[in-house]
Amino acid sequence: MRAITDEDHRAAVLHEVSAGYRRNPVLHRVTAAFPIGARTAVVGPNGSGKSTLLGVLAGVLPVTSGSVRRRGEVALVVQRSAVSDALPMTVRATVEMGRWARTGPWRRLSRQDRRIVADCLERLDVAELADRPLGALSGGQRQRVLVAQGLAQQAELLLLDEPAAGLDVTAQRRITEVLDEEKSRGTTVVHVTHDLAEARDADHALLLRDGHLHAAGPPGRVLAPESLRELWENSLV
Ligand SMILES: Nc1ncnc2c1ncn2[C@@H]1O[C@H](COP(=O)(O)OP(=O)(O)OP(=O)(O)O)[C@@H](O)[C@H]1O
Structure with a gap:
């Protein structure tokens, strides 16, 4: 029998990771672990490096030093502002792209791929929009389509950059429910959020400040008022 080690409880580990963009170092020696089958919320002021961390974790952004270890397939749901309005695709075709890796x-x-796509459209409440061009949707509708595309990938590690930003209250609640449904299927979920209530409801939280990991652990501790006050004192949220 194989010994159970701490590693078995982690879907991904960043070790001393520094990363950024040309002439713009963003993350500085970040070490963090992402518990398997759990929901991790990544929180921090604007520009603190949350999206950069997600890019590194997804493997779309190279590290300048340090290492990234991940198990299984990864799906990355980017912010809707990162997707062109001019994409000549229907909603259904956009979600179908999520199956391409398979x-x-x-x-x-x-037939099974189509069933999965239909299920993801239903779960994000965009089935009725399936034949509409993506560019003809509202921002919030488009956001839900991108989350549906992420779900359709059925990856072990699901990364989402502010999936509930700009959504109405019902849609926000639905996103949180969907992320918890994914978690109960054993998926490891990591999402960036500015919604502290949503973050407090996660299993694990990371707090970034100026590209450094300020705190990591149970959300109740990491997002305690005194910790946040200190962090946001000199920052714009
Ligand atoms: N493609 C890029 N090229 C150069 N610099 C970038 C690029 N993307 C982000 N940056 C810079 O990297 C820093 C961190 O950005 P990042 O998007 O990771 O922050 P964030 O915490 O996700 O912010 P927000 O809450 O505003 O989404 C910022 O100073 C930003 O200007």
């Missing part, structure tokens, strides 16, 4: 080079969808 369908092979010809991208022919099986």
Whole structure:
């Protein structure tokens, strides 16, 4: 029998990671672990490096030093502002793209792929919009389509950059429910959020400040009022 080690409880680990953009170092020696089958909220002021951390975790942004270890497939749901309005695709086609990693080079969808896509459209309450062009949707509707595309990938590690930003209260609640449903299926969920109530409801929290990891652990402790007051004293939220 294989010994159970601490590593078995982690879906991903960043070790002393520094990363950024040309002439713009953002993350500084960040060490963090992401518990498997749990929801981790990444919180911090604007510009503190949350999206950069997600990019590193997804493997789309290289590190300048340190290491990233991940197990399994990863799906990244970017902010809707990162997606062009001009994409000539329907909502259904956008979510179908989420299956491409599984369908092979010809991208022919099986009946099961179609069922998964239909299920993801339903879960995000965008099934009725399926034949509309993505560019013709409201910002909040488009945001939900991007989350549906992320779910359709059925990855072990689901990363989302402010998935509930700009959504109405009902849609926000739905996103949180969907993330917890994914978690109960064993998916490791990591999401960036500015909503402290949503973050406090997570299993684990990371607090970033100026590209450094300010705190990590149970949300009740990491997001305690005194910790936040100290962090936001000199920052704009
Ligand atoms: N593509 C890029 N090229 C150069 N600099 C970038 C790029 N993307 C982000 N930055 C810079 O990196 C820093 C961290 O940005 P990042 O988007 O990771 O922060 P964030 O915590 O997600 O912010 P927000 O809460 O505003 O979304 C910022 O100073 C930003 O200007």
